[in-house]
Amino acid sequence: MIIKVLGSGCSNCKKLEENTRKAVEELGIEATIEKVTDFKKIMAYGVMKTPALVVDEKVQIMGRVPSADEIKKYL
């Protein structure tokens, strides 16, 4: 599973990354988590409000920071 956290360094983006790592850990699944900060790459997904979560190239979460438990259902 390839997970990408889209966001350019604001505190919400960091929180999304943290919660995502926690979710992956607690589920015990194999996944790489990549941080995407270049806004051209972010916009290439059509996302206009960060942070956003992309799982296997599909945008699952846009513009909000769900808890680790909520993120699990997208993984």
Place this chain on the structure above:
Amino acid sequence: MMNVISQIFTWINNEILKMTWLSDLIQGLVENVFGLSLKERLGGSVHFFIYDTIKIFILLSVLIFLISYIQSYFPPERTKKILGNIKGIKGNILGALLGTITPFCSCSSIPIFIGFNAAGLPLGITFSFLISSPLVDLASLLILMSFFGAKIAIAYVVVGLILAVVGGTIIDKLGLEKYVEGYVKEIENVDVEVIELTRKDRISYSKQQVKDVFHKVWLYVLIGVGIGAAIHNWIPQSIIETVVGNNNPFAVLLATAVGIPMYADIFGTLPIAEALFQKGVGIGTVLSFMMAVTALSLPSIIMLSKVVKPKLLTIFVAIVVTGIVIIGYLFNAFSFMFV
């Protein structure tokens, strides 16, 4: 029948928005527990401080929650799709309206600008959106109702939308597309599927928004209420009247000039505006101050400077400032209709 409706509306206005019960409660606290008279300066300002702080925090929590819930249906990605096919002034109007229900933070100004541009939206429609988004939103409408009454609140929203539509249309007519930064035009449009959130998701998002906004503004609210209390009870009426009162023909300009560099939330500026208004400052002057604070902020101007060239940025700021000043003078001139 009409009498009943009008009574219900008055009740809602007094109990829920103005929270007269809270004012009475705090009055009891200040007079009986602290032993201070509300007619004295100290008692008056303590009452103002406690009552206004609590009122604003309650309103903030409830309004942000409700509004975020509604806004969760209108992410900018969806707005882009809705606006994508509409041209002309209808687009400006729709853009301005959607700006009011789209959650806005200055961090999204760049992606929104680029995204709308890439989707082929005329420049003016994007600007109508960007003007109305920070200026008018459901939370400010309700909170203005609470502090100034329904007539003024609705007038503020209508006028704010007109400013957004006119401003955007002017920018369209001036044909300023060449002043958009080059790289912006090279970005291709990508439509993303807007994910439908479950009710649980929306509630969790709304709760999160309340926490986030609280975190961002609580200090500004306290400072704002502090200044408001000072104006309310400590600064002599004569000084206020001379500087920003209706005797000063430049009051609106001054209020606007002071408001522009201020980076504060509407929640923080409200107690200041309320105190000034109660001291007899013109409603137009007060509204210009609030509009100047919310419509233009240093972070969003810095963001915009990265996507548009200086000339377009200057024209944009000039249009908004001129609009705010005109609105201020108009409201002052016609204040007999509202007050």
